[in-house]
Amino acid sequence: MTIPKVLPNDLIDSLLANYKKPEDLIGENGLLKQLTKALVERALQAEMAEHLGHDKHEAVMNGTGNARNGKSRKTLKGEFGELPIEIPRDRDASFEPQLIPKHQTRWTGFDDKIISLYSRGMTVREIQGHLAEMYGTEVSPTLISSVTDAVVEDVKQWQSRPLDAIYPVVYLDCIHAKVRDTGAVRSKAVYLAIGINIQGEKEVLGLWIAQTEGAKFWLSVVTELKNRGVQDIFIACVDGLKGFPEAIETVYPKATVQLCIVHMVRNSLNYVGWQKRKLVAADLKRVYTASTIDEAEQYLSEFEVRWDDAYPPIAQSWRSNWARIIPFFDYPPEIRKIIYTTNAIESVNMSLRKVTKSRGSFPNDEAVMKLFYLALQNISKKWTMPLRDWKPALNRFTIQFEERMPQQ
Numbered sequence: 557m558t559i560p561k562v563l564p565n566d567l568i569d570s571l572l573a574n575y576k577k578p579e580d581l582i583g584e585n586g587l588l589k590q591l592t593k594a595l596v597e598r599a600l601q602a603e604m605a606e607h608l609g610h611d612k613h614e615a616v617m618n619g620t621g622n623a624r625n626g627k628s629r630k631t632l633k634g635e636f637g638e639l640p641i642e643i644p645r646d647r648d649a650s651f652e653p654q655l656i657p658k659h660q661t662r663w664t665g666f667d668d669k670i671i672s673l674y675s676r677g678m679t680v681r682e683i684q685g686h687l688a689e690m691y692g693t694e695v696s697p698t699l700i701s702s703v704t705d706a707v708v709e710d711v712k713q714w715q716s717r718p719l720d721a722i723y724p725v726v727y728l729d730c731i732h733a734k735v736r737d738t739g740a741v742r743s744k745a746v747y748l749a750i751g752i753n754i755q756g757e758k759e760v761l762g763l764w765i766a767q768t769e770g771a772k773f774w775l776s777v778v779t780e781l782k783n784r785g786v787q788d789i790f791i792a793c794v795d796g797l798k799g800f801p802e803a804i805e806t807v808y809p810k811a812t813v814q815l816c817i818v819h820m821v822r823n824s825l826n827y828v829g830w831q832k833r834k835l836v837a838a839d840l841k842r843v844y845t846a847s848t849i850d851e852a853e854q855y856l857s858e859f860e861v862r863w864d865d866a867y868p869p870i871a872q873s874w875r876s877n878w879a880r881i882i883p884f885f886d887y888p889p890e891i892r893k894i895i896y897t898t899n900a901i902e903s904v905n906m907s908l909r910k911v912t913k914s915r916g917s918f919p920n921d922e923a924v925m926k927l928f929y930l931a932l933q934n935i936s937k938k939w940t941m942p943l944r945d946w947k948p949a950l951n952r953f954t955i956q957f958e959e960r961m962p963q964q
Contacts, residue, residue: 677911756942771799
């Protein structure tokens with residue numbers, strides 16, 4: 557590794573000879589901007605000398621007689637604001653600058669800043685205002701769209717990438733977004749699948765926008781997972797949408813389908829006024845935190861006695877879905893919290909809602925996928941550790957699903 561040379565103090569003193577206030581250094585016409593321009597243009601001249609084989613004003617040294625032929629000008633956008641740069645030209649137009657390639661109008665990394673702002677939910681107008689305020693750079697809506705559109709191909713590759721053969725737990729849930737469709741704004745469901753792999757790490761498996769909800773749509777989603785390499789799922793945690801469990805069992809007949817308790821409770825409380833919600837929620841909690849299935853059924857019966865007259869749909873819903881509510885009772889408490897709720901996906905949905913709350917609607921489905929993909933890339937960067945309590949869960953899975961676990 558080459559250690560960079562320290563600039564001589566006399567050179568620094570010379571550069572700062574007229575320095576009196578911060579603007580002299582970092583302002584619109586400050587030293588840093590002028591120095592950047594001078595260094596870039598000097599580097600381009602050095603590239604041209606290397607290309608031609610001779611310095612400026614020296615005799616032509618190459619066999620073709622190619623020589624300098626004036627300059628062209630371009631303005632680069634970036635953290636320095638707008639910086640005009642003179643690019644040397646040669647007679648036969650064979651010079652290809654490396655520092656600032658042809659057609660480049662933005663500093664390297666500037667596009668990344670636009671994408672970063674976009675991924676955090678900022679609208680095009682907000683991004684424009686931020687860049688103008690921070691860097692004094694005017695950026696058009698067309699430029700922002702073209703920069704962010706560059707990730708569309710990444711989205712397609714990500715959505716079709718191969719997946720692991722086994723995910724012990726998969727969570728499937730949705731978030732709604734307003735999208736323009738055939739001239740009208742519709743609320744569309746964006747479905748998200750998060751898998752827990754053998755190492756206990758979370759992974760976003762895919763995103764889907766439901767054009768028409770129902771068993772046929774769910775079947776296509778689960779079939780896509782199978783086609784991308786997922787051979788087995790031990791437990792699938794879902795929010796109880798009609799047709800979803802049946803679609804999963806069609807493709808993965810050995811999978812246990814667990815309804816999300818959080819959704820069950822939330823849907824139950826929709827029937828209850830604010831004054832009674834805490835009481836009803838507390839009685840429901842007795843059901844799903846019971847030690848055994850028999851105890852849970854007893855608490856559900858007691859719930860019916862107390863609340864059926866006022867809120868008959870609640871117990872009826874729990875009874876009708878009972879077979880898909882109780883699978884988590886087969887596991888000890890430290891594992892139940894991993895599998896009986898979609899908390900792992902709820903936190904993701906909360907983050908996604910934050911990046912969409914400032915938007916009235918999306919122009920099309922592609923815009924939804926683009927923003928959600930970028931937001932998920934930010935969210936998943938924090939997933940560096942396996943789930944807490946994963947080791948006892950994995951030990952349990954290894955024993956219970958011995959014939960289905962991969963051979964180490």
